[in-house]
Amino acid sequence: MNVTYNDKTDLLYIRLDERGQQVVNRRVSDEVVIDMGEDDRIVGIEILDASRRVRLEALLPVNYKLSA
Numbered sequence: 001m002n003v004t005y006n007d008k009t010d011l012l013y014i015r016l017d018e019r020g021q022q023v024v025n026r027r028v029s030d031e032v033v034i035d036m037g038e039d040d041r042i043v044g045i046e047i048l049d050a051s052r053r054v055r056l057e058a059l060l061p062v063n064y065k066l067s068a
Contacts, residue, residue, distance in 0.1 A: 003059055005050060012050035012059075017043045 002015040023035040023043050031053060037043035047053055 005056060005059075010049055010051050012047040012054060012056070014045045014047075015043070016045070017041065 002018065004013045004015070005011070006013075017037060019037075021037045021043065023037050026034045026036055028034055031048045033046040033048075034042055035044035035046070050056065
């Protein structure tokens with residue numbers, strides 16, 4: 001997973017799948033676009049006007065758990 005924030009455009013992008021593949025953009029709201037990849041899996045999430053929608057300071061560090 002890769003989280004990128006561009007402070008000039010106020011755009012947050014969360015990349016969930018790093019494999020190179022064709023994606024289809026699906027706008028779910030005026031502020032959120034989902035990138036769909038192979039087998040209709042979510043590849044990435046783009047959030048516009050991110051500083052108004054997400055607590056950016058809470059993003060890092062990213063914690064995750066893998067279940068066995």
